[in-house]
Amino acid sequence: MSKKRTYLDLYVQYGFDFIVVDGVEKPQCLLCSKVLGNGSLKPSILKQHLEATNPAHASDDRATFEAKRARFRAAGTLPKLGFVSEKKPTLAASYHVAMRIAKAKKPHDIAEKLIKPCALDMVEHVCGNNEKQKIQAIPFSNDTIHQRIIEMSQDICQQLIEQFKSSPAKISLQLDESCDVANFSHLLVFVRYICGKELKN
Incomplete structure (x- = not known):
């Protein structure tokens, strides 16, 4: 079973709070409300999202984000x-x-x-x-x-x-081309990888 990450209070400095979905904590951006996966609960990923998606706030300090988080929670966002x-x-x-x-x-x-x-x-x-x-x-x-x-x-x-x-093992890729009913071609990508202890396609 894959390890579940936990939200740390210091992550607020990257502009993130968290929500719980099916018992799993997921980071939610205080600026754009986007919810990321549990695997994104890492400082590097959260910082990357802040700088790429909300560059105007990348230099905001922790106190600013803590105040925003308080309003975010109080407003029931x-x-x-x-x-x-x-x-x-x-x-x-x-x-x-x-x-x-x-x-x-x-x-x-x-x-x-x-x-x-x-x-x-x-x-x-x-x-x-x-x-x-x-x-x-x-x-x-x-x-x-x-x-x-x-x-x-x-x-x-x-x-x-x-x-x-x-995925603990290398993923495998298979590419193919198909046409729809309107005769437009589409690239199909098949991926096989390991998630936890399961082999998924």
Whole structure:
């Protein structure tokens, strides 16, 4: 089983707080709210993110970030990528629906045009108008769903990169080319690596 890293208070000097997802601590940037993988709980990686993503704040001192962290926590700022507290179930619902739309390969506006109206009808008839107002508050616009999918895909990509880097054995690559229904060619990359004690593809 791979070693789980723990957030240290000194990491705030790089502009990071943390959240707990499924019992695992993950660093969250105080400036852009991006959530990194547990393997990123290293000073070098956190500093690299700060300098590359938020260069204007790279020279800020620890006291500045500690004050920002205090405001961050007091305001209940929620992490992205679906990792949200029970106080913001509408945000969590938005990410879950976006994930289903992506898996089903449906247009992003289907949430606003079909899913939400159907959900409102069901809740109104089964639960009443009070509960309907809660569903109405869920953000389902085309742009919102599009952004949710981008954020989740970036998180998945980051997790895979971290797993590749932490593989105790060399990874193997296989490249291939395929064409879709519109006859556009796509490069396919197959990777085999070890994650923990499992061989993954």
